[in-house]
Amino acid sequence: MKMNLTKHTTDFYKQNQTDMDYNQLKTFIRHIESQLTPQLVSVKRLFHGRGRRWPGLEQLTADWLGEQLVICLFKQPEPIFMERLISELVSLTEGEIWHASGAKCIALQHRYRQHQQMDVIWGNLEENPVVDESGLKFQLDIGKNQNFGLFLDMSQGREWVRQNVSGQRVLNLFAYTCGFSVAAIAGGAKHVVNVDMAKASLSKGRENHKLNQHDLNRVQFMGHDIFKSWGKIRKSGPYDLIIIDPPSFQKGSFALTRDYRKILRRMNELLTEKGSVLACVNSPEVDCDFLIETMRDEAPFLNFQQRLENPPEFEDLNPQASLKALIFR
Structure with missing residues (x-):
């Protein structure tokens, strides 16, 4: 099956044009409350509106980051939506469930704004909490950048690496803050090379x-x-x-459908005879066939093995629009 780039592009723009419905905010709050327990793990997505499973809430996500609830808005809401959202969040903090969870803060990030302004709704924001994912520690950076230093939908990918790299030499391209590298060393990798043009991100990885x-x-x-x-x-x-694991688009340095091909054609000179590739893409504009077919064109000696499952909290109405993490050998 050939990839349908036009269809995925159309779906993507439909998603971003979706109106926000303040009448659905109680559903949003109930979904968060259902997961707020004293045993809640250190870092997790609590609500994934971007998966388009909750009509009227497609532009909202909520993450639990070291006992802090960080909510992201991906589209500018109507004033009444913002008023109702803040009102519901304040009411949330007055309940027993909230206090039993040990929560310290609620912050709201406006991802549609150029500088992703962060508003603290309740409590005090700790910008650099250390969180635990499956026994591994990561320091986050909340509020200064669009991303906070750890992509939560890639947790299964990090776990796969951890379980499959004992004694291996690993190349981590577009390493960011080296989440894969941390997992690889924890899994017994012999050596890891992290490559990223953002030296500040690599410093955080160190x-x-x-x-x-x-x-x-x-x-x-x-x-x-x-x-x-x-x-x-x-x-x-x-x-x-x-x-x-490249960005879908990075102005001046990476364009997905053009540049991914350039990387894959280098596999023959970089990979051992029995080596593996974990190829990822997180753009709703392309499906798995983009990676499978491009790999077939540029590195035909590598065969598609499996697609790693995404964490259940990142379920998407269209699975092809969510993160694609594919194993080739």
Whole structure:
């Protein structure tokens, strides 16, 4: 089946044009309340409106980040929606469930604004909490950037890496804050090379390794533009596992449908004979066939094995619009 780029693009823009319905906010609050227990894990998505399973709430997400409830708005709401949202959140803080959860803060991030303004609705925001995911520690950075340092929908991918890299050399492309690298070292990887042009993100990745008391002699950080550094990347190989998790679009540096192909055609010179590739894409505009067919064109010696499941809290009305994490061998 050929990928239907036009259909996915159309669906994506329909999603972003969806009106927000303040009458549905009680559903939003009830869904959050149902998960607020003293045993709630340190970091988790509590509400994923972007999965389009709740009509009228498609532009809302809610994450639990170190005992802090961080809500993101992806589209500017009508004033009455904002008034009702804040009112419902204040009422939430007055209930026994909220206090029993140990919650410390409610913050609202306006993702539709250029600087993603963060408003604290209740409590005091801790901008750099250390959270625990399956026994691994990560320090977040909440409020300054669009993302807070750990992509929660990729938790299954990190766990897969942790379970499958013992004794291997790993290349982590578009490493960001090195979540995959932390999982790989925890899983017994021999060596990990992290490549990302954002040196500040790699510095945070180094700190994440230190939080987990990892041997940094087994970890390499390369703050380079991937497309201008193949020689340096190749020198540290070959690799038993290559992880590719690029942004869908990054102005001036990465365009998904154009540049992914350039990466895959390098697999032959970077990968060991029995090596594996974890290829990821998180754009609703393309489906799994984009990766499968592009891999077939550029690295035909690699065969598609499986798509990793996404965490259940990230369920999407259209599974092809959500995160795609595919294993090739």
